[in-house]
Structure formats: structure tokens, C-alpha cells
Amino acid sequence: MRRLALAAALAAALVPAAHAVEGMWQPAQLPKIAGALKQHGLKLDPATLTDLTAYPMGAIVSLGGCTASFVSPDGLVVTNHHCGYGALQYNSTKEKNLIEQGFLAKTIADELPGSPDMRVFVTEEIRDVTKDIDAKLTPDMSGKQRYDAIELAKKELVKGCETDGYRCDVYTFHGGYSYQLIKQLEIKDVRLVYAPPESIGKFGGDVDNWMWPRHTGDFSYLRAYVSKDGKSAPYSKDNVPYHPKHVIKINPQGLENGDYVMVVGYPGRTNRYRLAQEVQSAIDWTYPTQIAIYQQQLDTIATNGKRDPDVTVKYASYVAGLNNYLKNFGGQLEGLRRADAVAVKQKQEADLDAWLAHQGGATNEALRQDIAALKGKLKAAEATRDRDLDLSLISRTQLFSSAMRLARLAQERTKPDMERDAGYQQRDEPRIEGALKQMERRYDPKTDQDLLTNALVRYVTLPADQRIPSLDRWLGGASNRPAIQAKAASLYTGSRLGNTAERLKWFKADAKAIAASDDSALKLANAMLPDMKRIEDAEDARDGELAKLRPRYMQAIIAWKEAQGLPVYPDANSSLRVTFGNVQGVAPRDGVSYAPFTTVKGILEKDTGVEPFNAPKAETDAIRAGAFDGYASKKQGTLPVDFLADLDITGGNSGSPALDAQGRLVGLAFDGNWESVSGDWLFNPALNRSIQVDVRYMLWVMHHLDHADNLLKEMGVPAK
16 A cells, blocks of 8 residues: 555656656656656656666765866866865865965875865665565564664664775655665775865855855865776775766856756755644754854864964865854745745645545544644653754864764674664774864864853753763763863863874774773764663654654655645755756845846946955956857857756755756756745745856866866867
8 A cells, every 4th residue: 555655646746747857766656747748858868867886866966065077087176165065174274274365285295184084985786675674664563673673674784885995875755655775885985186265265255155146156176086906996096087977068168048958966964744733843943053053163163263264274164064054044934935835845744634534534634643643742842952962063063973983883893784873884984983083173172171061051051850960970960161161171281182193092992992091082972882872772762753753754745745735845855856947037025136147247336345345356357358269158248157957956966067958068066046945945936046156157267267177178178
């Protein structure tokens, strides 16, 4: 019955008019919506987009938080500037700040190693494994038993899938209604090749973030390396460039208004199928609370940056992320309130309940009861949300995080690999080691101590029944900022984990050695492990209950939408998706209408010479001289910078290639307009727009300003 309902829902997606441009579609679904794709202008056979090893899908990769694509046979990868920001930061010092200056490797030998955690993931296979997991579940399981059974089933599937150099993961769709096993080649040696200066790559900065019109050259280049025998391997000077099976072709002519465009990438997360009470919680608690916390963290880092300019460099990537989230959350709040999202969701739920009641029968009545139970579980989870957030803030500080990771890993190593908790299996150890190594480039003890103090000041306001006994014993009654600050200071002076060699030494240690350590951070982490495990077990039990109830809600939603002839696509979950539409402007408010393209004229209009509107003089001189070297749009009579399209994207799509009707690169998605921010919850085709940097601007900057002709030649772009 469940399988039939899903098939019927997917069949509903055949109706082109039903979904317009809404939807983050899985590649396997595209033939079912072929009519809509063709209607919007796709020239490729939609069936070719289902083959992950063919063109163009075989060239699209994940960076584990961003998207990128191969653009040369020698492993050259193009992505956003802000996606390469971590590599720039990792290689920067206060004396030589590559973020500000930009970077270009004229030869392979000049390329710089990315941070140890950088990865390129090439998706090669997606397989439905719902039956494999469902077979391990029984109706009488408790929440914890259900959670553990699902986790074990996932581990077994992963173990049977992973081979040398490949990483496999089981992705959850529709809240557990279906599961898919995804196999990816994991390339571990990723190097920085080229990025324009921040005055181009982040022109407009956080002022223009999520805004239109935009004039940002948000692009950079990395390169994937493998061992000489072609296998995935950690960084080594002996590694050689990876040779992908496919590379994206470049269309240097770009697009014009109305042209078909699609984005292929790895969107992170959307909440289109969340309940009204979850929207209400986001409005009332999640976003306001996070905004206050992130602003405090930014203020703390800024204060320490004034003390030591090296702090500004070390935390540059982190600050960029905080600023992005800060503005995003503000937009989410405004958008959800403007759309009256809670009322919209409440009506949808009432309509769903009425439809189920009208359908009648024991099955539909059981669905109604399970949906009511789901609402109860979600409400109950709110009771510990402050505690969970406070523990998360404590755990994000780098000294404590490293100590807890080391203590937890040593403990998990005492178990057979399949019994270890997810994230601490043998397959995860290289990632843990990489994080321990890169800490030296992104850590300042004073700043980290201040962030921990802030988190602990929040923590001590929790009700007594939500406090952590082991943490309270360590605090020793400290309840105000000066006392907490003193406790935090003692933690840092008594620990040697700020030293990379020391962290790596403990990475190899066993649980007995860590338990006997006199290092203050390791002692605290080791003491807190039992309490943290108790909390984690309770969370697992809750998640297990939700894993039973959420799919029931989705079963009802899918059947209901199918009855209305409406589309069914899963919420984003960092798996490969395709979204399509057309280049077009937007009219966000009465009397306001925006064109779909910005041009270099806008750079001159915005330029003040002061960051973040400090365009390089060489650029402004060239714009005034009209020195566009043949990259200008003939139709527009000037050089485009960025463009809008009605594409359905979200975070994780950053760096995704914007492809034309024939699958050629015409730009990179890097943002959305302000009105689209709340699109993670509710998509509005009239207002939601994605923002892409135009390929013509990218090529012009590379050729005329930064003289990266070696890369243009490598990509097969005709010489100017």
C-alpha cells in the first residue's frame, strides 16, 4: 500500500502546469516531468540527466556543504568564492592575507593545499534501500529500539557498499518514508588554484547578501588530486590531478532574458513538509534565539580581532558563515510572518485531516491518530530545546570539542566497528584527524575561551532538572560571568590540546590512557561522557519515535497531494537534485520591478572605495574604458555581472553550475533574493529567485584583471 501511494504521487508530477518551477527533483524523477522540462526550453533528452556517470551529471560534485563541477580533464573544479573561502583562510596569515589579495597558481606546482577537511565527492550511484531498512523494523519496537535498528541497518548497507576510496551513506527521504543508498568517490586531496580578490569575490559583502541587485563575482577554482595509481589519497606532493570522466562545457555567450536554465547541485535542507507548530517554534524561538547568539559570537570575535589581527584571519571563514546565517534568519522571520506561514500550514493540516476523514476507513483513521501523536511528540521535544542548544554551543568551542571527540573516539574504539556510534567508526577517523589538524589555523585560545564563557553563562540559567551533573561539579557553583570566566580560564591553562602535536598524540591513545590524563580538557570531557551519553540515548529514543510517526504524516501528505494532482518532491537533504526554470526578473513589492541582469555599470555606481564596496582600481578603469575583450553581451550592449532565474534552490546549492538548455555552463548559483529566504518553508514562484554570477563576468575577470589565461586555456575557452 505504501509503495503504491508513493508511485501514485510521483505519477502526479507528470502534470507540468501543477508545479511550474517549484521542486528540487531527484535525477530519477526527471523523465516523469519531461513535458515540463521541454516546455521551459530544455534541449537535452531528460533521460540523459538520470545517468550519474554521463554528461553533464558525471561532472557535478559535492564539496560537503557546497556544490562544484569539473571544468577540465585535469580535475579543475569551479565553485563559489565563498565555498573556497576556507582554503583561502587556511593559507592566509596577517602578513599575507589571500582572502583580501586573491590567489592565482600559474602552474600546478604553485597550487596550495586546502584544509585537511576539504573533500570532493563524486556521486556515482543512488539505490533505493527502503525495503532493506523496513525489513529490520517491527511495530512493537520502542523508540530507542527503532532508532538502533535503523542505524544498524544503515551501517550494514554502508559496509556492503564502501570500497577503497568510496564513501557511502544512507539518506533519509520524506522523514523516513523512504531511504536511498548513495555511493560517492571521496577525493581527499583538494588544492586551491584561483580566487579573485575579496573586493570582487565578495563585493557588497554582508550588506548586499541576500539582496538584489547584486554585483558579486562569487567564483573560485580548486583542483582534485589522487595518487599516481588513480586512487583517492590524503594530500601528498606525489599526488597527481584527478581525471574525471566528464567535464562541463563552457558557453561563453551566456544567457539572455527568458532563456532556459537549470541548476544541478546538493541543496542542504528545506522544511516544506513541516507542521504548523514547527513553523511557530521557528518564529517564536529558533530564529530569534539564534540571531541573538550569533550576534554575540560575532561581537566576541570582533573584540578579539582588535586585540590581535591574526584572530580576524583565523576566524574569517567562521565569521562569514555567522554573518550569512544571521541575515538569513532575519529574512526567514520576516518572510514567514509576511506570508502568514503558520496560518497557511494550519489550514493545510485542517484540509488534510478533513480529506482523511472524508476518505474514511481504518487506514485513514489510523493516519489521523498517528499525525496527532506526531504533534504531541514534537511539542514534548520543546521542553529540552534550551538545554540542547546550550550543550551544542559548549560543544562547538574548539578546545572542548577536541577533548570530547578524543575521549569519545577512544571509548568507541573499545567496541566492534559495527557497534560503534555513527560518526566514530573506522571510516570516520580520517575526518576526525583532519579536524584535529586544521584547528591550528582556526583557533585562538582567548577567543575560544570567551565563546565557551558565553555558552556557560547561558547554561547556568537552565532549570535544575535540565542541568548536567558532571558539568555542574566542574563549575563548582560558579553562577555569574566573573566566576564562570575564571573556571574557563583554568580549563585553558590546564590543557595542552591547543598544540597540534598534543592533539594528534591523544588521537592515537586508548580510553585507559585518556582516563588517566591530567589534561584539564580531557578530564572534563571524560567526566561528562556518561551524562552526554544519557542525553544522547534519550534523543535517539525520541528520534526513533519520530521515525515512525513522520513517515505516516508523509504517507498522508503524498496521497492527498496526489489526489489534487500536485507534485511530490522530497525536502532537500544534501543529495543530488535538479531544479529548472527561466531567466527572469522579479516584482517584489507594489511599484517595484527588478530586471533579470545586473551589469558592470552597477559596480561603478556602488563603488565607494571603502569595504565592502571597494572595487579594484584596475576593474573600475577597465569598465570606464569599455575594455570588455569581447565578453560583453551583444543584446545588452555591456558586460553582465549577475542574473536572476526562478529556480528553486537553498543552502548547499552554492557553487552549483547554472546550465543552459544544452547542459553548458552559463554561471554559478550563489544566493537568493531577500523574498526567497523563507522559501525553505514555503515556495512562492512569483517571488522566489536564485542569483547566479554570469559566466561572461567570470571569464572577463579571469582574463582581463587577473590574467588567469592558463586556466581559460585549460577549460577550452577560446583565446581573446
